[in-house]
Amino acid sequence: MKKVLITGATSGIGEALCLHYQALNYVVIACGRQQDKLAKLAAYDNVSTIAVDLCDEQQVMTQFAQLGRLDLVILNAGSCEYIDDVKNFDGQLFARVMNTNLIGTGYCLAALLPQIPAGGQLALVGSSASFLPFSRAQAYGASKAAIAYLARTLALDLKSQNIDVSLVSPGFVKTPLTDKNDFSMPMQISAQQAAVEIVSGLEKRVFDIHFPKKFTLILKALSLLPDRWWCAISTRMLSK
Incomplete structure (x- = not known):
């Protein structure tokens, strides 16, 4: 049986991925902070859980030590906060989002990469918000842009x-x-639909998994426009 470790497993996409891989007969290691949700996941066959704060390096290194062969690692945990008053930039908010979305990912990589063998897979969950600059998303967008660069390297x-x-x-x-x-939130899909897209892309070992395509391809196309054009479009949208 193949083994998959999933962070951010107690809600949303992470939870949906856990249940999807459990149904595919994987050994699933579900990681998160919500003890009650972890307990519910642990009731499923072939699912074990790890309670961990990914922003705590010592916890990550201790809890993720010696898990054995990990065929697939999905680093999905993340948070989102918006900066509503950019002139009075909230540095603490920025640090919180960066620590959760980026620094915590680095701790996970340090602990888990040595346990992924040749032939294994690693997936980092970013966001289509990294394709273009969006209002109020200075912290979230920057963290996900960093995740995209990290994945490519x-x-x-x-x-x-x-x-x-x-x-x-x-x-x-x-x-x-x-x-x-x-x-x-145009073209919003369910967490279950997202899990299906992710599992399908990982089975094909695709690098760039983005969805729903009708939405993400529009963003990718807009990202090719000159910056001044996109800035004008964005300003017009904000003024409505």
């Missing part, structure tokens, strides 16, 4: 180790995190 350097890397860039997915958003 890991793919280059792990190729010689025969480890495939994938970057997952979802559009709007209905989760407890996006339920807090106070703006329109």
Whole structure:
């Protein structure tokens, strides 16, 4: 049986991925901070859980030590906070988001990469928000842009180790995190639909997994426009 470790497993995409891989008869290691949710996941066959704060380096190194062969690692944990008053930039908010989305990912890589064998896979969950600059997303967007760059460099350097890397860039997915958003979220899909897209892309060992395609391809196309054009479009949208 193949073994998959998933961070951010107690809600949203992470939880959906755990249940999907469990149904595919994987050994699943579900990681998160919500003890009650972890207990529910542990009730499933072939699912074990690890309670861990990914922003705590010592916890990560201790809890993730000696897990044995990991055929697939999906680093999915993340948070989102918006900077509403950019003139009074909230440095503490920025640090919180960076620590959760980026620094915590680095701790996970330090602990888990040695346990991924040749032929294994690593997936980092970024966001389609990294394709273009969006209002109020200075912290979230910057953290996910960093994840995208990190995934690309890991793919280059792990190729010689025969480890495939994938970057997952979802559009709007209905989760407890996006339920807090106070703006329109076009072409939003469910966490279960997102899990299907991710599992399919990972089975094919695709590097760039993005969805829903109708939405993400529009963003990718817009990202090719000159910056001044996109800035004008964005300003016009904000003024409505």
